[in-house]
Amino acid sequence: xxxxxxxxxxxxxxxAVVQGIARExxxxxxxxxxxxxxxxxxxxxxxxxxxxxxxxxxxxxxxALQTGIKYALRRGFAAAVVCDGDGQxxxxxxxxxxxxxxxxxxxxxxxxxxxxxGTFEAPALKRAAVRFFGLLAGAxxxxxxxxxxxxxxxxxxxxxxYYVSDLLxxxxxxxxxxxxxxxxxxxxxxxxxxxxxxxxxRSMHDGLKGFVYFFNMLFSILVTVMRKDRLDPEVTDxxxxxxxxxxxxxxxxxxxxxxxxxxxxxxxxxxx
Amino acid sequence: MxxxxxxxxxxxxxxxxxxxxxxxxxxxTGCSIVVLIWRYDWLxxxxxxxxxxxxxxxxxxxALFFLAVVNLHYSxxxxxxxxxxxxxxxxxxxxxxxxxxxxxxP
Numbered sequence: 001x002x003x004x005x006x007x008x009x010x011x012x013x014x015x016a017v018v019q020g021i022a023r024e025x026x027x028x029x030x031x032x033x034x035x036x037x038x039x040x041x042x043x044x045x046x047x048x049x050x051x052x053x054x055x056x057x058x059x060x061x062x063x064a065l066q067t068g069i070k071y072a073l074r075r076g077f078a079a080a081v082v083c084d085g086d087g088q089x090x091x092x093x094x095x096x097x098x099x100x101x102x103x104x105x106x107x108x109x110x111x112x113x114x115x116x117x118g119t120f121e122a123p124a125l126k127r128a129a130v131r132f133f134g135l136l137a138g139a140x141x142x143x144x145x146x147x148x149x150x151x152x153x154x155x156x157x158x159x160x161x162y163y164v165s166d167l168l169x170x171x172x173x174x175x176x177x178x179x180x181x182x183x184x185x186x187x188x189x190x191x192x193x194x195x196x197x198x199x200x201x202r203s204m205h206d207g208l209k210g211f212v213y214f215f216n217m218l219f220s221i222l223v224t225v226m227r228k229d230r231l232d233p234e235v236t237d238x239x240x241x242x243x244x245x246x247x248x249x250x251x252x253x254x255x256x257x258x259x260x261x262x263x264x265x266x267x268x269x270x271x272x
Numbered sequence: 273m274x275x276x277x278x279x280x281x282x283x284x285x286x287x288x289x290x291x292x293x294x295x296x297x298x299x300x301t302g303c304s305i306v307v308l309i310w311r312y313d314w315l316x317x318x319x320x321x322x323x324x325x326x327x328x329x330x331x332x333x334x335a336l337f338f339l340a341v342v343n344l345h346y347s348x349x350x351x352x353x354x355x356x357x358x359x360x361x362x363x364x365x366x367x368x369x370x371x372x373x374x375x376x377x378p
Binding site: 033051052053054055056057059063066067070071074170 | 358361362364365366368369
């Protein structure tokens with residue numbers, strides 16, 4: 001199991017996040033995707049013991065996350081957990097995500113801060129927007145969605161292949177990404193997780209950006225439901241040269257297939 | 273003027289400053305300007321067909337339409353480019369990590 005931490009200028013928190021994950025999940029591989037940070041987030045993550053991927057410039061949350069998932073697929077991880085580098089996601093909840101992942105056999109397990117309310121306070125406007133997108137996404141996929149903007153999730157290999165494909169609405173991979181995932185045949189479940197308010201810095205949905213985000217997301221959902229997407233294992237695998245890899249993982253959930261392009265033994269053993 | 277414009281397009285392509293696949297739109301524009309000058313009566317006919325009063329408004333309309341199409345075309349190209357740049361950036365990060373790993377391996 002690999003824990004992916006996308007980080008953009010999170011020097012104040014990312015080290016503690018990496019250490020927290022190592023403490024909670026000893027033996028789990030931690031990968032920090034340094035999204036062109038200018039504050040030394042990458043070096044701090046490496047110091048804290050994480051593997052680091054350094055993007056040459058800031059690409060945004062979606063592409064950074066996708067980089068981490070490409071890494072996970074290529075190195076043969078059976079599952080990946082995505083956890084923010086700003087300290088909002090409690091590493092203690094990774095266990096809950098993975099337990100549900102094993103139990104339900106779902107492709108995507110989303111950690112929701114609202115499923116058991118009372119642990120997270122957000123401004124009224126944001127809560128209203130989250131509820132609105134939750135209802136909208138819920139209506140589209142036919143199940144209850146309480147936290148459509150949550151970036152705290154566990155992904156199986158089928159879900160990872162979706163995340164590296166062109167099908168992913170990469171600019172704002174939230175509610176629209178969930179709807180697309182459902183439409184390509186992935187199974188999604190939510191579990192309650194603990195989230196902390198941000199200790200440092202500003203959220204990517206603050207102020208005017210939140211307003212822009214609202215309409216971008218609305219439009220993205222609109223085009224998402226107008227598309228006819230299908231997840232084809234052969235076509236959507238990140239490495240089309242390696243058709244055998246896609247073949248091997250189809251329908252066999254949790255079976256790690258070591259990519260052919262990596263020397264035997266070089267791939268870390270799949271945990272959890 | 274129109275002929276000079278056409279010459280400029282050809283010269284840009286000749287000097288490899290403009291790719292062939294992008295030049296057609298511009299050549300078509302240059303040619304239509306030449307045609308409309310040469311056969312002014314066609315422009316007059318078009319003007320009455322679209323219900324405009326003066327032929328200048330027809331030209332403005334065509335120019336606006338043309339600019340809108342060009343901009344849309346560029347937006348599509350830019351979207352394609354940004355996807356490619358994103359893929360390249362991701363690949364750079366992944367390969368860099370791979371190189372580091374290979375170097376540190378015994």
